[in-house]
Amino acid sequence: MISLVSLPSDYPDHPSTNQKLSPPSKSSFKVPGKGIHTLMGKSAKQVSTMLGKPERVDPTKFGYRWFIYGRESENYLQVGIDVKTDRVTTIYALGKQLKLNPFVIGEASQKIYEKVPIEGDLSFNYNGTKINFELNEEDMMIRPLMKFGKDWAQLNFDHVSDRLIGVRYMTTDVLAAQHPYSMTYQGQLPKTANLNDKEWIAVNQAEDQEIFDISNVMRLRFNQPILKWNEQAHQAAYQHSKEMQTRNYFSHDSKWSGDLKARLDRRKIYFQTAGENIAARYSDAAAVSLGWLNSIDHRKNLLNDAFTELGVGSYKNYYTQDFVTPLNP
Incomplete structure (x- = not known):
């Protein structure tokens, strides 16, 4: 069986909610004195002293590098260290033990x-530059934003x-x-990084590993077995992402x-079952993973207990996950 599903350009439609909320005012909310957020502004040395040596250090296209902690566990954490200031400018906290x-x-x-x-x-x-964000219903349901002291959450x-x-x-700075x-602005936005081919390869390889790690933490969260990395599926996924980007299709x-079966056959991946998720124009691995989790068909692949292995392939801002359960030798 091959499950073929496609990701829409925006988040999928969700049931509307009519919750009557009475949130506190901005002035009454106080940022707690303890928590992972207190890493914001810390130096790389301070982070390593507090959390230990990172399991991996990943480059990004946004001027910071990720310190990766807690892979394959509910302590999963990415701490973003600015390459110029050597201080924490962003954090992605996924593990429920944090x-x-x-x-x-x-x-x-x-x-x-x-x-x-x-x-x-x-x-x-x-x-x-004055920037105004307009969050739609899907944004408010899936990824609302709030001022959090001098930073954002x-x-x-x-x-x-x-x-x-x-x-x-x-x-x-990172938010801008x-x-x-969706936004309106008056002035100039920060310039996007102009990566060369070597830098793009490094960033995309890092995103491949982050998507793999995040996928496994999400599977743990929903009591599904962790997937193993499949190098041949990674190559098939990478080539598909690259082809979609260079030939401008999705x-x-x-x-x-050809289709997924043809691409896997070409890599000599013989399988009992396979599935594929694709995405484009997301900012990074965490964003695309959240998008897949909140799309019903993609979620089925992401959390499918029939799959045992995964290959992820990113090319610039195109992403492919190829899930497989190989035939027994």
Whole structure:
């Protein structure tokens, strides 16, 4: 069996909610004195002293490098260290064992909305540029944004369970650079990095590993077995992402390289079952993984207990996951 599903350009439609929320005002909300967020602004040396040596250090296209901790566990954490200042400018906290005061991974969205100020329109100034984000209904359900002291917190929700899946913290600089929502602005946005081919390869290889790690943490969260890395599936996924980007199309089926079965056959991957997720134009591995989790068909692949191995292939801002269960030798 081959499961072929495609990712729409935006988040999928979700049931509307008519919750009557009474969140606290901005002025009444106080950032807690303890929690993972207190790493913001710390030096790389301080982070290593507090958390230990990272399991991996990954480059990004946003001017920071990720320190990766807690792979294949509910302590999974990515700490973003600015390459110029050597200080923490962003955090991606996914593991439910992490202390995220006032948030709790797995907490119902209703409870969170009652204790923190969440708004659909947010404005701020960045180096003289006025930026206004307009969050739509899907944004508010899946990834609402809030001011968190002098920084920002993006809450990542699983819309199926309606519970918190993770939290992203970021400085205004990082938020302006990624601008992950529909927006209007007056002035100039931060310039995007102009990566050379070698730098893109390094960033994409890092994103492959991050998507793999995040996928396994999500499987742990929903009591599914961890997947093994499949190098040949990775190569098939990478070639598909590259072809979609260079030939400017978005589909599981290609008039040049065929469907998923043809691509896996070409890599001599003989399987009992296989499936594929694709995506494009997301900011990074964490963002695309959240998108897949919140798309019903992609979620089925991501959390399918029939799959045993996974290969991930990224090319610039195109992403492919190829799930397989190989035939027994």
